[in-house]
Amino acid sequence: MREIDVSGITSAVKKLCMDANFYLGDDVKKRIYECYEKEESPTGKDVLSQIIENIKISENDEVPLCQDTGYAVLFVELGQDVRLTGGDFTEAINEGVRQGYKEGYLRKSVVTDPLERKNSGDNTPAIIYTDIVPGDKIKIILAPKGGGSENMSEVKMMAPAAGVEGVKEFVVDRVLRSGANPCPPVIVGVGIGGTFEKCAQIAKKALLRPVGSVHPNPYYADLEKELLEKINKLGIGPQGFGGRCTALAVHIEVHPCHIASFPVAVNMQCHVARHKEVII
Amino acid sequence: MAEPKRITTPLSDEVIKDLHIGDSVLISGVIYTARDSAHKRLIEALERGEELPVDLKGQIIYYAGPAPAKPGKPIGSIGPTTSYRMDPYAPILIEKGLKGMIGKGNRSDEVIEAIKKHTAVYFGAIGGAAALGAKSIKKAEFVAYEDLGPEAIRRLEVVDFPAVVVNDCYGGDIYKQGLKEYGEV
Structure with missing residues (x-):
């Protein structure tokens, strides 16, 4: 048994809130640069160049990439x-969010x-999914999600x-109907299977996978590739x-499902695809 | 890219008539932020027959709720929010003299019709490029509904604020045009 004081969780979450909002992951940046090189539309290319400039300003000035600093x-x-x-697990996380959003000058959007x-004033409560796993460590992934x-x-x-x-028809149509609203270029998280709520949750989890990685199952890896081509x-x-x-x-995540069911979820993510993680 | 057109607020019909979909513009002057809750209050004020806290004649509303300003800065990161949520309110404000809106995403047929009828314009700013977006804002102050926090109405003084014409006063729509030009399905 390893004892961990929850104050360590608070300070870790506080840092994750700020880091996630200031520094975009290298995987996402790399893909944005590639898209900039390939984009044929002059307006589209100009947009991507401003997105790249924005990433640099955020890193240098430590200011949020987007004013919508998300639901934690x-x-x-x-x-x-x-x-x-040393205290309550959930409250320790919420305190980390409270401190991170205050000290990082992040927008309170809850x-x-x-x-x-009525605005809660401190961006709490956070949404927390907890899995109990083997071992004596805590892994925390924080993904501020824009509205x-x-x-x-x-x-x-x-x-x-x-x-x-x-699935193909639904996913591509969902992107088409979204148009400019989700701030393209987007990352499309697809959950297939599970139950009503599980399906949505794995679609969200799919957004956390590094951009450039492929699905371990070749069938789904091919499906991801085909969907990306169709969308583009x-x-x-x-x-x-x-x-x-x-x-x-x-990115696709799959889960076993009921003999009668076939739930499919699409979780859209803007180009400011933020998530940071820490292991305590 | 063609040279951006420089325009200054308040907007005249003559300036608006010179704007066409896809034009890049640099906006200078005063613009006002307002989003969901502020729009609701503006319309409720009109329904009660009250004066609006801001004279919108010739003005531009920016659908945005900025991040808090760091010490010494006029404003925190700021970029557009999705515009469709303001669609139920926009035609009423356009009728009252509002000339421009800045946001992102499709507008309803009613808004596009009001834009045509009253010679107005809808601009798109880049969503998610909010650290860059703050650079063109020189001054920001609350003018109404400060209790709404990020949703309060702010008066912004901007210099060369970059945007693209999405819906012009001729009924054009860059989103439809873009799909036509680049879509392969």
Whole structure:
């Protein structure tokens, strides 16, 4: 048994909030540079050059890449040989979010009640998914999620007979209907299988995979490639002004499902594809 | 890329008539931020027959809610939010004299019709390039609904704020045009 004081979680989460909002991952940057080189539309190329300039300013000035510094979504892998001391686990995470969003001058984008819509003032509560895993460590992944792309996401309970063609049609159509709203070039997270809620959750988790990585199952790796090609033929382009680069990547996650069910989820992610992680 | 057109607020019909979809523009002068909650309040004020806290005649509204300013800076990172959420309100404000909107994403048929009818314009700014977006803002102050925090109405003084004409007063739409030009399906 390893004892970990929850204050360590607070300070780690605080740093993740700021780092995620200031520094875009190298994998995403690399893909954006590649798209800039390839983009045929002059307006699209200009948009990508401004996106690249923005990344540099954020890094140098330590200011958020996007004013929508997101809803703090955390995926935590908690080792079963860890004993947490010194306070409440969830509150420790929320305190980290509170401190990170305050000290990082990040926007507070959470309303406490969805109908009353009064800002909570400190970007809490965070959304926390916890898995209990073997070992005596804690892995925390923080992904600030922007509203513009989240709003273009969808879960569809399809009939199993729809098959892979149904998945392709749904995903490509979801991107087409989203147009400029989710701030293309986007990353498209696709969840296939599971239950209604599991499907959406794995679609979100798919967004965390490094851009440039391929699915371990060759069938799904091919499907990701095919979907990316189809999406980039739509012509939406950077910011929807027309062009070749509509998506940076398509990532698929699959899960077993009920004999009667075939849930498919699309979680859209803008080009500011932020996530940082730490192991305590 | 063609040279961007430099325009200054407030916008006259003559300036707006010279703008066409796909034009890059650099906006200077005063613009106002307002998004979801502020729009709701503006429309409620009009319904009660009250004066608006801002005279919108000839003005531009920027659909944006900035990040907090770091010490010594006029404003934090700022970029456009998705415009469709303001579609139910925009035609009423255009009728009241609003001439320009800056945001991202498609507008409704009603908004596009109002843009045509009242000689207005809708600009797209680059979503997610908000650290860069803050560079062209020289001064920012609250003018209404400060309790809304990021959603308050702010008066921004901007110099060479970059945007692209999405919907012009002739009914054009860069998003539709872009799909036509680059779509292969």
